[in-house]
Amino acid sequence: xxxxxxxxxxxxxxxxxxxxxxxxxxxxxxxxxxxxxxxxxxxxxxxxxxxxxxxxxxxxxxxxxxxxxxxxxxxxxxxxxxxxxxxxxxxxxxxxxxxxxxxxxxxxxxxxxxxxxxxxxxxxxxxxxxxxxxxxxxxxxxxxxxxxxxxxxxxxxxxxxxxxxxxxxxxxxxxxxxxxxxxxxxxxxxxxxx
Amino acid sequence: xxxxxxxxxxxxxxxxxxxxxxxxxxxxxxxxxxxxxxxxxxxxxxxxxxxxxxxxxxxxxxxxxxxxxxxxxxxxxxxxxxxxxxxxxxxxxxxxxxxxxxxxxxxxxxxxxxxxxxxxxxxxxxxxxxxxxxxxxxxxxxxxxxxxxxxxxxxxxxxxxxxxxxxxxxxxxxxxxxxxxxxxxxxxxxxxxxxxxxxxxx
Numbered sequence: 001x002x003x004x005x006x007x008x009x010x011x012x013x014x015x016x017x018x019x020x021x022x023x024x025x026x027x028x029x030x031x032x033x034x035x036x037x038x039x040x041x042x043x044x045x046x047x048x049x050x051x052x053x054x055x056x057x058x059x060x061x062x063x064x065x066x067x068x069x070x071x072x073x074x075x076x077x078x079x080x081x082x083x084x085x086x087x088x089x090x091x092x093x094x095x096x097x098x099x100x101x102x103x104x105x106x107x108x109x110x111x112x113x114x115x116x117x118x119x120x121x122x123x124x125x126x127x128x129x130x131x132x133x134x135x136x137x138x139x140x141x142x143x144x145x146x147x148x149x150x151x152x153x154x155x156x157x158x159x160x161x162x163x164x165x166x167x168x169x170x171x172x173x174x175x176x177x178x179x180x181x182x183x184x185x186x187x188x189x190x191x192x193x194x
Numbered sequence: 195x196x197x198x199x200x201x202x203x204x205x206x207x208x209x210x211x212x213x214x215x216x217x218x219x220x221x222x223x224x225x226x227x228x229x230x231x232x233x234x235x236x237x238x239x240x241x242x243x244x245x246x247x248x249x250x251x252x253x254x255x256x257x258x259x260x261x262x263x264x265x266x267x268x269x270x271x272x273x274x275x276x277x278x279x280x281x282x283x284x285x286x287x288x289x290x291x292x293x294x295x296x297x298x299x300x301x302x303x304x305x306x307x308x309x310x311x312x313x314x315x316x317x318x319x320x321x322x323x324x325x326x327x328x329x330x331x332x333x334x335x336x337x338x339x340x341x342x343x344x345x346x347x348x349x350x351x352x353x354x355x356x357x358x359x360x361x362x363x364x365x366x367x368x369x370x371x372x373x374x375x376x377x378x379x380x381x382x383x384x385x386x387x388x389x390x391x392x393x394x395x396x
Binding site: 005006007008009010011012013014015016017018019038130151153154155 | 207208209210211212213214215216217218219220222271330332353355356357
């Protein structure tokens with residue numbers, strides 16, 4: 001099993017008071033945890049890569065925990081989540097897909113059983129590449145007020161033989177959400193969708 | 195979290211972002227302890243957007259308020275007491291309807307005093323940069339040792355950006371603070387254990 005070698009971490013927290021409308025009584029907070037790791041499969045085609053998902057689980061958990069701490073320490077305030085990866089140029093998109101299981105596992109573990117699929121995106125890119133991480137409600141994917149995205153990136157990552165991994169959590173709806181649809185208060189919570 | 199400006203404040207903040215970066219390996223070599231740096235960035239309304247105004251006092255007062263708020267946020271993000279900070283820097287990006295001079299009014303006259311109050315000391319000049327730009331513009335905040343500008347291991351820079359700022363009538367104001375210099379510094383020069391701390395330079 002290749003070990004997970006971290007070059008750097010970035011934690012980004014946004015506190016949004018308004019966006020031209022009235023100031024929110026409680027600002028929306030969004031946090032992203034990024035880790036830049038060495039890609040153990042960079043530079044050649046490797047058939048069997050699945051094992052690395054297991055190796056990444058402790059990192060997924062650690063990043064999810066750091067997000068909860070950044071949002072105040074109580075997992076109950078978390079309402080939205082998402083994840084993503086940028087694979088450096090000597091890797092393939094499939095290496096980014098290795099993050100689906102450990103990233104999702106880490107967040108569910110910390111949040112205690114979120115029902116909705118974790119929205120995700122990934123790409124191959126160079127240092128400074130930006131990734132728009134999609135965000136949806138943690139218990140019902142169709143909650144319209146919580147559809148959101150957060151752009152992340154690091155000026156010097158990923159290098160060719162690296163992968164940038166990202167997890168995102170938010171504390172609520174878009175700051176001036178008003179386009180209707182399923183509301184968080186209407187969630188049935190049976191299927192992770194509605 | 196730490197202080198948010200409320201009440202009779204002059205500054206209208208749309209959002210605040212904080213970034214904490216920790217580097218633990220470089221070229222496969224461990225950085226022990228990891229180098230850590232934080233930036234706190236406020237996106238504010240530019241009261242003078244779209245017009246030429248001679249007297250920029252309002253922005254100077256805003257700079258003073260933001261100096262305290264952002265320094266406190268950056269230090270809190272690192273989880274260290276203010277006096278443990280080693281280097282610092284500041285920067286501003288003005289949206290397209292503002293002037294470079296607006297950034298200067300925020301950064302230079304009054305912002306430094308509250309920053310130094312939060313950090314306990316800070317004999318050295320706070321290195322700065324400014325620019326005008328559109329949404330998502332990259333701001334490179336220069337970094338230098340807070341007590342002796344010539345400490346070579348601490349010359350550095352931190353890039354920050356916010357995808358939706360600055361809008362045309364906004365200004366992005368950033369303060370960066372570190373608890374360390376560059377990872378694996380080895381280009382000589384004055385080191386931090388040689389600081390005399392008299393003139394802010396050496």
